[in-house]
Amino acid sequence: MKKFYFVMAALVVASLVITACGGGASSNAFKVGQVTDLGGIDDKSFNATAYAGVEKAVAELGVEGKYLESTQQADYAKNIQQFLDEDTDLIITVGFLLGVDTATAAKANPDTMFAIVDYAYPDCWEGAVEGKDCGSTTEISNVLGLTFSTDQAGFLAGYAAAASTQTGKVATFGGINLPTVNIFMKGYEAGVNYYNAQKGTNVEVLGWSTEAGDGSFTGNFDSLDDGRSFAESFVQEGADIIMPVAGPVGLGSAAYCQESGSCKIIGVDTDWTVSASEYSDIILTSVLKNMNVAVYDAIKAAQSGDFAGGVYVGTLANNGVGIANVAGASDELKSELDAIKQGIIDGTISAQ
Amino acid sequence: MSNTTTPAPETGKKEKKSSSIWQELLVPVLAVVTGLILGAIVIVMSGENPFRAYGALFAGSFGSPVDFFEGIRIYFTTGETAALIKAIYPFTESLVTATPYIFAGLSVAIGFRCGLFNIGAEGQFFIGALSSAFVGYSIKGLPMIIHLPLAISAGILGGALWGMIPGYLKARFGAHEVVNTIMMNWIAFRLSDWLLNGPMKASGFRPVTPNVEASAELPRFFSDPLRFNLGFFLALLAAYLVYWFLFKTTLGFEIRSVGANPDAAKYAGMNIIRNFVLVMFISGGLAGMAGASQVLGVDHWVGQGFSAGYGFDAIALALLGKSHPAGVVLAALLFGFLRSGATDMQSMARIPVDIISIVQGMIIVFIAAPDIIRWFYRIRTAKKEETVLTRGWGS
Numbered sequence: 175m176k177k178f179y180f181v182m183a184a185l186v187v188a189s190l191v192i193t194a195c196g197g198g199a200s201s202n203a204f205k206v207g208q209v210t211d212l213g214g215i216d217d218k219s220f221n222a223t224a225y226a227g228v229e230k231a232v233a234e235l236g237v238e239g240k241y242l243e244s245t246q247q248a249d250y251a252k253n254i255q256q257f258l259d260e261d262t263d264l265i266i267t268v269g270f271l272l273g274v275d276t277a278t279a280a281k282a283n284p285d286t287m288f289a290i291v292d293y294a295y296p297d298c299w300e301g302a303v304e305g306k307d308c309g310s311t312t313e314i315s316n317v318l319g320l321t322f323s324t325d326q327a328g329f330l331a332g333y334a335a336a337a338s339t340q341t342g343k344v345a346t347f348g349g350i351n352l353p354t355v356n357i358f359m360k361g362y363e364a365g366v367n368y369y370n371a372q373k374g375t376n377v378e379v380l381g382w383s384t385e386a387g388d389g390s391f392t393g394n395f396d397s398l399d400d401g402r403s404f405a406e407s408f409v410q411e412g413a414d415i416i417m418p419v420a421g422p423v424g425l426g427s428a429a430y431c432q433e434s435g436s437c438k439i440i441g442v443d444t445d446w447t448v449s450a451s452e453y454s455d456i457i458l459t460s461v462l463k464n465m466n467v468a469v470y471d472a473i474k475a476a477q478s479g480d481f482a483g484g485v486y487v488g489t490l491a492n493n494g495v496g497i498a499n500v501a502g503a504s505d506e507l508k509s510e511l512d513a514i515k516q517g518i519i520d521g522t523i524s525a526q
Numbered sequence: 527m528s529n530t531t532t533p534a535p536e537t538g539k540k541e542k543k544s545s546s547i548w549q550e551l552l553v554p555v556l557a558v559v560t561g562l563i564l565g566a567i568v569i570v571m572s573g574e575n576p577f578r579a580y581g582a583l584f585a586g587s588f589g590s591p592v593d594f595f596e597g598i599r600i601y602f603t604t605g606e607t608a609a610l611i612k613a614i615y616p617f618t619e620s621l622v623t624a625t626p627y628i629f630a631g632l633s634v635a636i637g638f639r640c641g642l643f644n645i646g647a648e649g650q651f652f653i654g655a656l657s658s659a660f661v662g663y664s665i666k667g668l669p670m671i672i673h674l675p676l677a678i679s680a681g682i683l684g685g686a687l688w689g690m691i692p693g694y695l696k697a698r699f700g701a702h703e704v705v706n707t708i709m710m711n712w713i714a715f716r717l718s719d720w721l722l723n724g725p726m727k728a729s730g731f732r733p734v735t736p737n738v739e740a741s742a743e744l745p746r747f748f749s750d751p752l753r754f755n756l757g758f759f760l761a762l763l764a765a766y767l768v769y770w771f772l773f774k775t776t777l778g779f780e781i782r783s784v785g786a787n788p789d790a791a792k793y794a795g796m797n798i799i800r801n802f803v804l805v806m807f808i809s810g811g812l813a814g815m816a817g818a819s820q821v822l823g824v825d826h827w828v829g830q831g832f833s834a835g836y837g838f839d840a841i842a843l844a845l846l847g848k849s850h851p852a853g854v855v856l857a858a859l860l861f862g863f864l865r866s867g868a869t870d871m872q873s874m875a876r877i878p879v880d881i882i883s884i885v886q887g888m889i890i891v892f893i894a895a896p897d898i899i900r901w902f903y904r905i906r907t908a909k910k911e912e913t914v915l916t917r918g919w920g921s
Contacts, residue, residue: 303737307729
């Protein structure tokens with residue numbers, strides 16, 4: 175028992191020390207805090223990309239950056255509140271699930287700047303209750319919504335897919351039929367159709383129809399098994415290129431393609447030859463959604479006092495979206511993609 | 527098992543009883559302490575300062591007494607409540623986090639008492655939450671006194687029915703409840719995926735349910751951002767009711783008898799099948815109530831990732847609390863304070879929330895293998911005591 179009392183005594187002393195040195199000094203640096211959604215900070219997608227922008231700002235702008243991970247939806251409001259209590263200057267929230275809590279906190283704290291990835295205000299529809307069903311009926315002056323025209327980049331990917339397919343069929347599927355998901359698929363389909371119109375071919379798109387507004391969805395963003403089985407059934411239907419817009423679910427598709435050798439994958443959000451490099455050999459290209467660029471720009475503007483609420487739209491023109499290297503692309507295809515990119519920027523080609 | 531249950535009305539036995547409570551508490555308390563110490567070692571290995579980390583954990587779960595008295599002073603001198611709210615926020619948030627833990631822990635504990643291992647609390651939690659949400663948002667115009675109990679009952683019933691299915695399968699066909707409750711979890715998760723994307727989806731594009739009506743919300747005691755609500759007291763009430771049911775009623779005695787020795791119970795004329803089904807019904811109902819308290823008291827809507835694994839943590843809670851309602855409440859408070867304080871720890875000391883899972887995991891290892899603790903702290907084994915958790919196939 176002696177040892178036991180010793181341990182107890184040591185703990186009492188330790189707890190006194192702990193209470194004494196709680197708190198901690200805060201510096202005068204510009205403070206940035208990111209609240210992740212459920213994927214966590216190392217999701218290799220969404221939250222990680224946004225935080226890459228924060229880290230760049232820490233390195234280059236000398237801001238103080240930190241993050242709080244949400245493990246359940248009740249954490250959203252709590253994590254935002256934590257940053258408010260710490261007098262954080264700019265709070266970055268990630269994803270539509272934080273849409274309502276972000277708006278509510280922003281309205282209650284008009285002196286704090288907010289940026290929300292993949293969301294924008296106003297977001298209320300007819301009959302929705304502000305602060306419950308939706309965030310705000312108007313723009314909020316201290317919130318910048320960071321949105322992305324991924325259809326523009328998806329268009330390029332669709333064109334590249336149509337140019338690369340051997341079977342004449344290309345496929346895509348999503349996690350959940352959300353605007354931020356199906357916008358990839360809309361651009362993809364439009365890109366394939368553009369290729370058909372230019373080349374007189376008849377490449378078919380499986381898994382999405384803009385006309386119907388619906389397609390193939392796994393219903394979740396976490397089941398790798400779903401990714402595998404969706405890829406398998408698309409291959410059975412004759413497709414040889416697949417664009418999964420479902421976060422890590424796509425890794426299941428990539429694993430299937432690599433094992434069977436019967437299909438190629440178009441990555442989304444980040445360059446998958448980097449973020450999922452084990453599948454590099456079957457990655458055709460990736461649709462880049464440069465959330466890091468948008469977040470970095472927002473921090474820079476906030477720090478220098480140029481912050482303005484409203485909506486930021488990432489496009490091909492401002493490098494907010496883009497397309498990664500197309501594996502095995504001919505010089506002809508490369509120059510065509512460059513020309514189309516220019517056309518979309520000029521507005522001569524419509525991406526939807 | 528019966529030694530912990532006999533009430534001691536005679537005052538002469540009081541001292542003996544309190545010393546046995548201390549005996550009961552010794553291993554869990556030491557397990558927690560050891561878990562925290564080992565957690566500190568992990569923090570050191572990751573290059574951080576454990577004092578700073580646990581300091582932030584402590585401040586994040588209890589708040590600072592200095593801030594509290596300052597808040598009271600400001601309130602009485604100026605009438606300004608902001609500082610006071612900020613001071614009590616950490617403590618109330620910890621209680622809010624503990625609330626679903628209490629219900630879910632009771633759910634698994636009552637199963638253990640009957641020798642049933644309910645791994646399905648997570649699924650029952652989801653079904654309970656969805657049922658409550660549905661009644662909460664779809665019925666409009668009712669007064670709170672009718673609507674709130676109705677929404678709570680829906681959550682209990684939803685979870686109870688979800689739990690009763692594996693209970694029935696076990697009783698009728700001898701199908702092991704561990705396998706079946708896990709399978710029921712997966713059905714619940716995918717069912718909720720479908721419901722949130724289809725029939726229960728709010729208008730707008732987000733795959734979440736509509737907000738419940740104000741008349742179905744569990745009343746909160748303070749204004750925003752304090753989320754402390756009636757759910758916590760309902761959880762304490764539930765713990766008392768479970769205690770009363772298990773130890774003061776004939777049915778509870780039957781359940782404990784079946785758990786201790788099903789063959790003897792059967793020989794004594796007790797209906798094993800009925801008890802299995804009944805316990806899984808109650809167990810599921812408590813897990814469903816955990817979901818109901820979370821949706822009606824805290825979130826007011828259900829989306830994907832609604833639970834942070836309450837149903838799975840509940841297994842640990844029941845073990846830590848030795849399947850006794852009072853023990854479960856204490857264990858749930860501990861987990862609530864750890865989880866809630868982790869936010870501060872993450873922010874102030876930059877320790878990932880995952881460290882809490884490591885600490886919790888180690889606590890559970892020590893509870894499951896108490897001999898490690900006894901050996902480490904040189905505690906003599908007082909008496910050989912065997913707790914029946916679950917039984918094998920077909921028993």
